[in-house]
Amino acid sequence: MFRTLGGGDLATNGTEATHPHAVTEMCAEGSRLYASALRTGRIPRADAEAAPCLMEFALLHPDPDDPGWLRPVAPAVALAQRLTPIEREIAERRRRSIVLSEIFEPFMTLSAREDAPTHAITVLEGLDRINAALDLATGQCRTEVLTVQPGGRRSPENRLLEALDRDRPLIERGVRIRTLYQHTARYSADRLAYVDRFTDGKAEYRTIDELVERLIICDETVAFIPVQEDRQVALELRHPGLVRYLVKVFEFMWSRAVPLSAGTPYETAADGITDIQHSIAKLLVEGHVDEAIARRLGMNVRTCRAHIAKLATALGSGSRAQLGYLIARSGMLNEAD
Structure with missing residues (x-):
């Protein structure tokens, strides 16, 4: 007739297979007999056989003067008997929730600090969002920008124009720019014309035979790398360890690269091999x-x-x-x- 707080049945009538019901429900026969017992003060024990749950859940008890009769338990008493274990379970769960809140309170305080670090890795989808993030990072850059630009002789004109618009303010603010190209960039007239625009020493360009994917690092605090070959998705990295690692990768390649102004990377062999x-x-x-x-x-x-x-x-x-x-x-x- 009553269900536990967790949702499981405490009991059903195990003696009469034809009389099962949930413990939170009052069957029609049980309701009728219990109401009759409350009105008359007692009912014959034989009548209660049709609803044995009344005895199982202590809504009736034997008449001490005549065991052939059953007397009702007062509804307030019966209700209290059912509510007490439920209230006890509620109190225990409330106590557990308080304990959990106290355990997590120090961590919530740390998470809520205004000076908490930004997300270490941010996924940027779409060229507009990628360019907006790059513009913000380069606009805040104060010391140095490191870039790796793989690709051959041909670079889309719009990409060079975007780079020009982004690099010129950096140079004007005194920010140093170091860029790595592949050797084939030496044969790109557009690329060489772009490089010639920055000859005041703040921008340095070197070439190497092979490069990893595109990479941009600003002030050793934020780095950008592509996720897909079409460069429609990029990662913005702000984890100090990741950025330091990428800076070391750049420096490793930079030390093995040849200045663009130095001509051919190494002398052509006597047999004519370039x-x-x-x-x-x-x-x-x-x-x-x-x-x-x-x-x-x-x-x-x-x-x-x-x-x-x-x-x-x-x-x-x-x-x-x-x-x-x-x-x-x-x-x-x-x-x-």
Whole structure:
């Protein structure tokens, strides 16, 4: 007739399979008999056999003067008997909630501080949101911007214009800019014209044969990296450990890169093999296919294959397999190191 606070039935009539009901409910027969007992003061025990739950839940008790009769328990007493365990459980749960609140209170205080750090990693979706975050970060930059710009000879004009609009205010504020390109950028007229706009020493440009994905770091406090190849999704990183790690990666590549103003990265070999072909030779020996080599060196596949053909001619190779062997035997990779 009554249900526990947790939602489970305390009991149903186990002696009469035809008389089950939830303990929070009063069956029609039980209600009628209990009301009759309250009005008359007692009912025959035989009548209660139709609703044994009245005895199971102590709504009736034997008449001390005549065991053949049953007397009702006062409704207030019966209700108190049912409410007491429920109220006890409520009180216990309230006590537990207070204990949990006290445990978490110190952490809530820390979380609510105004000077709490910003999110360590923020996902930026869409070019508008990415550019807005970049504009904000560069606008707040005061010391140095580090950038890694992979890609080949061709850069979309609008991308160069965006970079120009973003870099010019930095230079005017005295912010240092260091940018890494791939060697193929040396053959991009647009890229070289862009670099020529900043010749006052605050902007430095170097090239290297291979680069990781695009990277922008402002004041060693915030970094931006792409998530997808189409660059429609980027991560804004503000975790100090992550940013420091990316700065070290940049410095590692910067130390091995060649200033753009220094001309060719290293001298062309006597056999006519160029710097780009040295890089291609290295990747061929490592087992990369033409498409992967072109992508990593920032050139199209046709140009890459033209360089491979010139490399094969210079080494006297008649097949791709022989070319790898001749590259390794020539020692040219050791010389490039």
